[in-house]
Amino acid sequence: MDNDIVVFIIVGFFAQIVDGAIGMAYGVTSTSFLLGMGVPAALASATVHTAEVFTTLVSGVSHFKLGNVDKELFKKLLVPGVIGGIAGAYILTSVSSEYIKPVVSVYLVVMGLRIIWKALRKTDEVKQHGNRFIEILALAGGFCDAIGGGGWGPIVTTSLIEKGKTPRFVIGSVNAAEFFVTIVQSITFMFFY
16 A cells, blocks of 8 residues: 555544544644645545545434434534535635635634634633524534635534533534535535536
8 A cells, every 4th residue: 555545544544533522623634734745725625525524424423323413503503504615615616726725724724723722721601692603603614614624623613612512412413514514515526626
């Protein structure tokens, strides 16, 4: 087996272990790695989302079987997340990689810093939110995830947990919805890339 393939498999394996456990980081980790290897931004995002179709399916089914999915939250995330994912994938494939690669690189650094900042920050304050907040959050998460090759979890999961939702149900619901967001992103990439 080619050495590059082995490295890709190892990176994907550990990225999914982290993603399944904390509900984020597969796309950010994998896309950052691919961009570092010189893969164009649109191809890196398309590749990561194609792989995520399978990883999110297994993760989503596992969370459903373990009772970690809040069905109401799942429904609120689903449609706006899908719409955001389609819009982001379409824009990413429509803009020259010469312009998008620096934007995606900065975005991935910001997402990495956001994950670290939220993990280190201690807060006892529970913020309330309405349905509109969840829908806008899902729309932004799907859009940024497609543009940057990752971001659904760092944006949606961390924001919902910060607002006081139970981590177990947030991670399960967000991971289950991500399967559908990822499928439409992959299909959009296939049509427009």
